[in-house]
């Protein structure tokens with residue numbers, strides 16, 4: 070990159086800013102990136118304007134072609150914000166990158182006009198601009214991806230909490246219906262939550278229902294048993310219901326000791342035992358009136 | 360006292376309550392061994408920090424009788440002092456990293472680390 | 479020397495451990511309780527550990543010993559109010575206190591003792607044992 074091409078670009082950005090902005094917006098519209106359903110056009114207008122202003126000031130520096138240089142700091146920050154917003158607004162990554170790429174054509178057009186007589190400088194300038202805009206476009210994609218990953222992680226955690234609700238079946242009786250494959254990290258979180266809930270609700274009996282769990286590995290099976298033991302230390306009885314044949318075999322195979330644990334085939338059976346432990350009985354109205 | 364110092368440090372580092380309890384309990388076990396079998400010694404706390412994670416390291420050193428068979432000493436139920444024999448093995452289970460060096464007649468050094476859960 | 483107070487409630491003894499219990503205090507409690515059981519012919523002992531910071535293998539052993547000794551002297555022991563973090567830690571340590579009865583709080587502990595001992599509830603019409 071020659072110094073003259075850099076200063077030419079800076080020049081041009083300064084001189085023709087209004088026109089450039091207009092053409093850029095037209096270009097964005099043509100590429101279908103003006104998504105009125107997702108964001109207001111005034112917002113887009115403002116972002117373009119802001120970008121051009123910062124782009125121009127970055128272009129005045131020598132490190133023009135290295136977008137990781139400190140001079141580009143504010144441009145990168147702006148793009149980070151834009152990219153993050155759009156990731157949350159529901160844009161696709163290519164829509165976000167197009168924001169930058171669509172500046173190419175208006176900028177090239179102007180360069181062509183200005184440097185019509187200086188072929189070498191023109192090619193040089195176009196090359197520099199392409200290089201920089203490509204880097205910036207990639208930057209938006211990267212930020213976009215990071216933001217999406219964070220969103221996914223958050224959703225996973227929310228799902229985790231949702232998928233393991235501790236429910237109160239009766240005064241003093243809690244149930245934890247577990248669904249899906251259990252990994253040891255999830256089991257640990259769930260079990261700690263369960264023990265905390267026991268304290269908060271003052272429950273004396275807990276039913277851990279694993280009907281919805283297809284298989285368990287050694288670690289998970291051990292966690293289950295440890296939880297039963299910890300609950301007992303807190304003065305709460307645990308009943309495990311819905312152990313599938315395959316899981317039963319895993320437990321036997323591992324030589325785990327289930328002798329101190331009450332197990333039942335179904336949640337209903339477990340609930341009946343839990344009621345009995347609480348010295349409660351359910352009586353049907355019909356039989357009561359006889 | 361060791362327990363209070365360790366507790367304060369785990370709180371300062373943002374460990375959750377379960378982790379705090381595990382670390383303080385391990386420290387209690389190891390400190391007791393240092394007193395009972397090592398004739399007293401020293402404890403050093405060290406905060407471990409990298410960009411990835413934060414941890415607390417505990418180091419117990421004594422100039423006592425030493426342990427002849429470390430593997431045996433780590434076994435559940437093994438005791439020479441009428442204890443439950445759960446201290447060493449239990450502390451190891453409560454922590455993430457655990458290292459013993461010992462020389463008979465010279466002394467024992469236990470270094471152990473627990474990392475903070477990421478979230 | 480500092481000691482942990484033992485309260486008498488009818489035929490039961492209640493101990494509330496409120497401090498960071500050091501070893502000597504724990505051993506003193508074991509002695510005191512033994513003596514009190516004999517002196518009062520108590521049939522039950524409740525040990526409330528809800529304020530205890532940690533239970534390590536030493537304190538765990540003392541609790542186990544108290545339960546065993548009490549039983550020899552004709553009294554049932556219930557440890558009440560263990561916090562989740564302590565319970566998780568004890569299990570990991572390898573200490574399940576299998577010979578010790580447990581309950582969530584003093585209230586449920588008391589009822590457990592009454593059930594185990596076959597005594598009617600306090601406060602009811604037939605509450606005079």
Ligand SMILES: Nc1ncnc2c1ncn2[C@@H]1O[C@H](COP(=O)(O)OP(=O)(O)O)[C@@H](O)[C@H]1O
Nearest residue numbers: 392396397432438439440442443444445446447
């Ligand atoms: N610091 C030490 N110096 C010498 N021997 C030790 C030390 N720590 C542990 N040991 C030996 O290891 C055995 C097991 O220790 P531990 O698991 O803590 O059980 P306990 O303390 O109940 O005996 C002890 O009985 C002792 O023989």
Ligand SMILES: [Mg+2]
Nearest residue numbers: 388392446447
């Ligand atoms: Mg020990």
